[in-house]
Amino acid sequence: MDGPGEPFLMDVEDVFCRNQGRMVMLTGRIERGRVRKGDEVEVVGFGGGAIVTVGDIEACRRPVDEASTGMNVGLLTRGVTAGAVERGQVLAAPGSISEHTRFAADIALLSEEHGATEVRTGDRLQFHIRTAVVTGDVTLTRETDVLHPLHRGDVTITLERPVALEDGQSFAFRQLGRAAGSGVVTLVLG
Secondary structure, X not given: OOOOOXXXXXEOOEEEEEOOOOEEEEEEEEEEOEEEOOOEEEEEOOOOOOEEXXXXXXXXXXXXXXXXXXXXXXXXXXXXXXXXXXXXXXXXXXXXXXXXXXXXXXXXEOOHXXXXXXXXXXXXXXXXXXXXXXXXXXXXXXXXXXEOOOOEEXXXXXXXXXXXXXXXXXXXXXXXXXXXXXXXXXXXXX
């Protein structure tokens, strides 16, 4: 469990409209930190960047004044429309995390029996980063021409859409519609 001093971060899993669209309920799991009624949070990812105010917090269909790490909650927000927020974005303490499209990573491929195939520079993979699913291009290091199943290697990944990223973050990826492997962000590049 993360310490109480870490900045708030919640994955957006679903978006609901309330009161004829005047209020938006964002649901998800709090990854770290805590949030209270009246706090301002930032929508990060997919070109977000809006600052919204937390009006109410629901946990297990009951109103609470505060929520913290590990809780599945719904945050009733003001200052955002339902179309401006989507699954795959995050809510975070303003300025605590930013969105990026390029990063270096250490990836490990599954076995052939579990769906992995060879990965080469230029391959387009589907990346699962928190609740976001984004297509991206892979570039292998100069020393490596191909990564085979059950091998690992250093790569650079360029995503089609910006997502909330930070060093040390884990992710999974699919190739040709099948699970292919997992990885860890080693350096955010841009």
